[in-house]
Amino acid sequence: MSRSAPTRVFVGRLAGTSVFDPLGDPVGKVHDVVVLIRTSSLPRAVGLVVEVPGKRRVFLPLSRVVSISTGAVITTGLLNIRRFSQRASETLVVGQLVDRRVTMADGSGTAVVTDVAIEQQRNRDWLVTQLFVERSGASRGLRRRRGEQLIVDVDDVVDISGDAGPQPATTLLSTMEDLKPADVADVLHDLPPNRQIEVAAELSDDRLADVLEELSEDDRVAIVSGLDANRAADVLDVMQPDDAADLVNELPPDVARSLLDLMEPEEAEDVRRLIAYEERAAGGLMTTEPIILPPEATVAAALASARRPDVTPALATMVFVVRPPLETPSGRLLGVVHIQRALREPPSAQLGSMLDSDIETVGPHADIGKITRLLATYNLTALPVVDEERRLLGAISVDDVLDHLLPDDWRDADTEATDTAMTRSAHG
Template identity: 30%
Template sequence: MEREKVSGMRLILPEIRELLSHKEVPENLDEILEEFNPVDVAEAMPELEPIERVRLLSRLRPDFAGEIFSYLGPDDQLAILEGLEPQRTRALLSEVEPDDRADLFEELPPELKARFLSIMENEAARETRELLQYPSQSAGGLMTPRFLEVKEGDTVSDALDRIRRTGQEIEQAHHIFVTDSDGRLVGHVSLRGLVMAAPQLRVSEIMNENPVAVTVSQDQEEVARQMRKYDLVVMPVVGADRRLKGVVAIDDAMDVLTEEQTEDMYKFGAVAGGFVDSYSGQNPFSIVRHRIPWLVMLVLLGFISGFVIDHYSLLMQQVIALAVFIPLLMGAAGNAGTQASTVMVRGLATGEVRLRNLWRVVEKELLVGLMAGLILGLLAVLRVMVLREGLMIALVVAVSMTAVVALATTIGAALPLICKRFGLDPAVVSSPLLATVMDISTLFIYFEIGRRLLF
């Protein structure tokens, strides 16, 4: 259905273009577009020329234009703002949700930030300045300062009157937080609970006490995890004094989890800088800039593999058959290590695995590696027998397979935990890095076992 909406929006683009080409854009443009979701309109906007996007948003109602504007990328948003007249810019920015507006201003150079703040309405400018005080990756940077608040001493009747007066501009109007006379968070109550309660009751009598909350300085990923853990649609954000500062909505939390998972995937794939906004928006030089640092480091580490092979070159000259099984052992070790590392990185991200579990994890993965290594070792022996390389070569390959797989699973599981212990991002222990380390270890173990068993 959503795909049909987007396709439908694209189908009427020629008509929209025709309307925008007129000197006076018809007033019914709102009516034409309002049958579409703002998300669908935003997705179709790149099909328009920059000047057409500016004309389109300048002719729509400010509230509808603000919704569409919120779903555009930062570059498109900036281009539109610079193309609008100051009065229209003022109206548009006032309709954008405070947290979305702060995200945009975070990307702006100082001179543009000051320019747009100067033309905004006072309340919108105040909200934006307040949110920009917090780090962009924190709960404070993620929250919106607009929320429904009632006092614990209010009667239910007073609380409902307060909600009617202040709830028009609140996005999450069905979640109501209760504060004391100093603005400190003491509880929460549902709109249904207020409506169903007797009018003369105090809010303190029907509220849920000890609400889950986060502080303004907490990392946004932790906020999203807490919301998922407690199944919350809205998370209150408080200061150090427990005063209620704002709320984080579930849609923003889900965006954070998507971004963080994408960032972890880039790091796990050894892409420098972590999160890259859009592959299609990157030119080849930008992509190379993100990838080359890790590739250079991995190549330098790969030189060590060459030194190991050179060190055991005499052994390989005497027993050429050993070289046949190097790819087999290196592949098995790399895959086993990556499996263990992936499980640990995910376990740390979800909170299932903690630092205090290090030795238990090492013991378990060592046992897993030994069992997997024995099974793979038996398969390797069959391969040696098929090639008729002799029992001693089979023994070397089998023992080496067991050893390198056990080592790979142990290192793959332990490294993310060790990184976490020293304050490093576990995702940085990426698959290519682990595979390179295991290549070096595998060559050394294999050749050393071969040297000791064959000579």
């Protein structure tokens, strides 16, 4: 490391810092720091988790870091783009250590870790030497106010690896405020199981519902199973019915039955209808809540419905026009109105005057192969599912089909490897 570079860095300031290769080309941004907590000595920082283009997080050994300065981390070579996978002996500073409650060694109470300092030693190892903490439960004799923030040495706390019960996720959540659900899901995937549940529990119902839809089966089953049952049922209530049905199908039968009993009756009924069908048939793939309007509804009403935040982009391209009732199973399907067509008409025009009545439909038992062929042949993003009397049961969107056509582990698949000057063997 150059003499001008700092030897002590607070991880809170390091997170988000750009990482550059020796030629000065940016390769990513620091997402977290990996440390090994040891009982006999100070915790050792072994590497950085770097987020590279494509939202992929990879491991960068600190032995390959040339310098750390304001706004820049310089490496000695290319990154290994294989996805970072945390080992059991490792702790993520932002993901796990920050927000952890620790006990002060002087017996003055507890404190919450809000930042962590790593410091380079003469042998070029990086150690965790200091903690930025917020005090709580301090005695009056110390004349310290509750909530006081101060820097303490690691030796001033009893054990930073100790289990002090459920850990809040305040700092970690603040780093995810502007992330899309798929990116939040990626962050959760990288956390240990217990921490996954702690973080998920602090997300709002709507936010958690969106994130669960982006997680792998194993992750979302673990999270839902780890939540309080009433909270899990509330989250299922706000999920898209087809996604909720997929998740319920993945749960142990006794857990699934319990959660369905706790859900709102109308939402639970939709889910029960869907799980009655084979998972890869039209009935199992469809959502029961597409945009449904009567023929006398106007273009203005259709556009307002398409703007609803709970309507996915694929479903927002099409309005299903039916006779009453408008809830699925609806009255007879008259046809669809493509939003692109509606945009060419005056707001007061009625949907019945611009129907596409030749739209292809499928029954609830149609297989995924037929559905895929129809979507591709007619360049559709959604397809109506009807019964024998042409009553609308629901709609299948192209993203629902893709989720079932891709391999189960597609969210975790690595991208094609590139030439690398780093290997994970340097990790330890």
